[in-house]
Amino acid sequence: MEHVHIPLLSLLVFLLNLSSLHFLSLADDYYINCGSHDNANLTTGQNFSGESKSGYSFSKSKAVKDINQLPDIAPLYKTARGFSKAFYYQFSITQNGTYLVRLHFLAFSSSSSSSSNNLSTAVFGVLDSKNFTLLNNFTAKNSTNYPVIKEFFVRIDITDSFRLYFIPQPSSFAFVNAIVLFLAPSDFIPENYISNLPLHTIYRLNVGGLPWNDPQGRNWETDDSHLSDPNSAKNANPESELNLNYLPEPVDGLFLSNYTFAPIQVYETAKHMSNSSSRPAISSNVTWFFSVSRKARHIVRAHFCDIIGQPGEIIFNLYSNGNFRKEISNISQYPAVPFYYDFMVNSSESELINITIKPKSESADAFLNGLEILEIVEGLAPIPTVRDSKKSIVAPVVGSVLGGLSLICVLIVGFVFGFRHRKAKKRVETSVWSPMPANGGGSSHGSALNLNYLGLKIAFNEIQSATNNFDTKLVIGKGGFGNVYRGTLLNGTKVAVKRAYKRHERGSGSGQGLPEFETEIIVLSKIRHRHLVSLIGYCNERSEMILVYEFMEKGTLRDHLYDSDVHRLSWKQRLEICTGAARGLHYLHTGAAGGIIHRDVKSTNILLDENHVAKVADFGLSRSGALDETHVSTNVKGTFGYLDPEYMMSEQLTEKSDVYSFGVVLLEVLSARPAIDPTLPREQMNLAEWGMLCQKRGVLEEIVDSPLKGQIDPNSLRKFGETVEKCLQDDACNRPTMEDVLWDLEYALQLQQTTKLKEAHEDSTNIDASSAAFSLPNVQRFPSLGSTRNGDDIREADLESTESEIFSQLKIGDAR
Incomplete structure (x- = not known):
């Protein structure tokens, strides 16, 4: 018999192709009986495979079993996979699209020490690979023996190694009984909804x-x-x-x-x-x-x-x-x-x-x-570091020698890739700058920080008195962090009191806590500026996390753009507000200690005092000490629609990420529509994309808020549009600094004011309207009012001023 010599490389390619064909038949269609090697069927006709027979992997965790084994409970719900630390399931994806993710939970009693014998005590969250919080502070406890099933629609790309993270609360654990994941028919998705935001079936x-x-x-x-x-x-x-x-x-x-x-x-x-x-x-x-x-x-x-x-x-x-x-x-x-x-x-x-x-x-x-x-689903949260399991469950190829060899090849390639990937990931994770240690001793919340040296602590009793024992009639805002109350301190200072929810009070969209609390205190204790909200004090007694700010009488910028009960702002007022916010951000980037990146610039975090003076607020996600470096590697946080796309892709944070977010705010101010609106036609859903398209087509006036029609000088609008276009460049290197943005906005404001002066002092019958509208006056460049050379920022040496001089009024209508 003639011997055929097959080159080794060709053999490997052949085997890998064979293996990929096998995986293709199983990929993108997962029904998993978690914590068990056995198959399980439901009366509804769905068949779930045991973990040893599926093409996916999971990180270190434990299989747990129901010790009661009640006969009326389906076998699918008598096992689970759980752990006292974060763990994940990872899936290979071969086709772009929106996938249905269905998670099954039944809280049974277990003999496993990791589950504290009763799954009903588990409190945990679930994240996907893109940092979206699918479940938060979730518990499967209920009064029946019926499972709790949570269903989501999640956009997944083939470049993703899609993961579902199960993250327990401190001193608790996480578990899941079964997982379903498959490419959803397009009919399942609401018409015209193309956003990358997940959907949760309620x-x-x-x-x-x-x-x-x-x-x-x-x-x-x-x-x-x-x-x-x-x-x-x-x-x-x-x-x-x-x-x-x-x-x-x-x-x-x-x-x-x-x-x-x-x-x-x-x-x-x-x-x-x-x-x-x-x-x-x-x-x-x-x-x-x-x-x-x-x-x-x-x-x-x-x-x-x-x-x-x-x-x-x-x-x-x-x-x-x-x-x-x-x-x-x-x-x-x-x-x-x-x-x-x-x-x-x-x-x-x-x-x-x-x-x-x-x-x-x-x-x-x-x-x-x-x-x-x-x-x-719009909530984002950091993905935890998870210890990978040494065992990766891969679909076996049964029935042929070549199948076995192909599996070995896949494992080898997967091991090499995984090893390199873990090394790369470790390099990024170890470089992540974390300003606020979130565990350790030192306070009633387990903080490692000693905040007493700041001299900002306010007694809980005084805050109780200021808010009439947290009277619900004084609530002026609610958010993921907690309620915000109007209050008056003993010295007569009007304040906004942001009180964190207790753990049992937090809803599914609430993920903020100690790190954001401490970050905001540290950041605001370092800065004083006319266009930044001032922190008056904090309280961390009796397991409370309370922040006390100056009170902003007019609420959020968003209120004045969308709320029909609030007086709509004129174009001049909007330009002044944008200019003020730009000054505050410019000071953060250049004048504050070490430079600070806000990381959550949006219209609800720009507040207005009684004179409509803008102040940037909410520094719970801020990063400092980064601007003397090229970037900071960090898990993506922020608000969808405002997030810098380059930051989302690379996780490399710079001050230009704030510039991009501010560009979205500028469009929001111009158009009075949200950053993301899935009800609009495809090309208009994302405000940044739609605004850039209109700007490039030369039809930016089409998106102007209707009450502004006829108010805006064409030259002012043109300069404003150019500023937006600069801010929203895909490449961060092509975006301007906040100082440049500030100057452009001041220029747009002066163009608007110059036109009004002409209208007031010239006989309109002697003016050629077209030439007056499009002639650019000679406007000099003003010095940046947000620079550290002027009086807008208040240095540590200036803090001898009285409280009434430093702090005006604050309202937080969309508190974190």
Whole structure:
């Protein structure tokens, strides 16, 4: 027999290709029975593989088992993987897209010492690879033996090694019973939603029908418990079998559905008006109430299918929180056509969303078949350092010698890559500058810092007195850190008191704590500037974390851009506010001790005093001591929509990251729209991208806030647009410094003022309007009012001034 000699390299390539084909058949479709080698099936038809039979890996953790082994509990929920330290599951991804992530939790009693014998005591969070907080301070404890299932839609790219991190609270642990991850059909994602922000499914209702678990594992619940008035609606259940008419094209913003949007069982039932002679249809409605997270944005998908009338007969209006959303009518000449409508409910202080259907005419009807509510996940948190497991579970290739060799090749390549990756990661992590040690001794919170030397400590009793024992009537803001109260100190100084939530009070979006508390104290103790919010004191007694600031009478800049109850600012006022904020940031970057990067510049962190003087606030995420270096390596933190894309990609933080965020704020000021709005068309969703596109096309005036139309001098707008364009450059090296931004804004402001002076002193009948509008006056460059050579900043030697001279008023409407 002739011997065939195959070059070693070719053999390796062949084996690796064979292995990759094997993985491709398993990748992007994971159903994992955590903590067990056995397969497990659910009655809903989903099959979960044991951990030894799946193509993924996890870090150091422990398998735990239910010691009770109750017969009525599915085998899937009798095991879990848990640990007292952070651990992760890692998945290989072969296709870009939005993935459905479903996490199963059931708190059973365990014999494992790592679980303290009872999983119901576990308190932990879940992060994804992009730092998004999917769950925070989560506990699976409930009064039933039913599992808690959390579902998310997460954007994943093939360049990612996607991970889910399970991070226990101190002295606690984390666990998970089962994980589902697969590429979601595009139908699952709300129409026009292309943001990279994850979505968390909060509610999914089969309105008028029975609970249903569809083939994709989506659980559709009944709606009865959400009705505000059970007598206002009745179920529509046609007696004869329905033939649904699935049509291909959308009509007037109403999108036609198919069986993947919602199962046929959802469209075969509905709730509609329960009219009577004592309740005319025109004066009635059907309303559903839903408890949601405060300060979170939500996307709502309403499903319709007219199964109760003739085509075109029923016309009604859809509302949310009293706001008109859409006129609904059958969208074709055919009966029983399924369709849906997506819309976004913006964040508010309310913890309720109500959905209402109301007929347009007397004796008419209205109906709803299904409803889905998804929360937009915007919270970011640092990814912890996790000790990698020595064992990586890889899908076995069974049945051939070549398969075994290919597996060995993959393991070798994976080991080499993993080793190099871990070394690189270690280099980055060890260079991360951490200004505030968050553990150790020294205070009632375990802080290693001694803050007493700052002389800013205020007794808890005085703060209680200043806020009337934290009277809820004095609450002027709420955020992830806690409530903010209006108060008055014993010396008559008006203050804003930010009190951190206790652990049991924190919601799913609350992740701030001791590090941010200490950072803000240290940073604000070093700086004094007219355009930076001043810290009056703090309190860390009785397990409290309280910060006391000057009180800002006019609230946040965002309030004056979006709140219809607040007087809208003129263009001159907006320019003055932007200029003031730029001065504050310029001082942070150059005049403060060692240089400070704010890292969370946004419209809610720019506050206004009684004279609309702008002050930059909220320094809990700030980094200092970095500006004498090229950059600082750090986990990405900030607010989505304002984050510097270069910082997000490289994790290299510089002061130019603040410049980018400030550029987004400038666009926000000009347009009075949020940084991210998923309800807008694709090219307009991201304000930075849309603003840059309009600027390059020369049509920036198209996004100007309507009350400003006709107010803005064209030269002022042109200079403002050029400034925005500089700030939003992708390459940080091409962005200006805050000093340059400050000068450009001062120039835009003087151009605006010069035009007004001309209008006041010249006879308009003798002016050529076109030439006056576009002629640039000779404007000299002013010295930077934010530099350390002027009186805006207050040095340590200047602190002999009285408190009333140093501190004006503060309100924090969107506290951390």
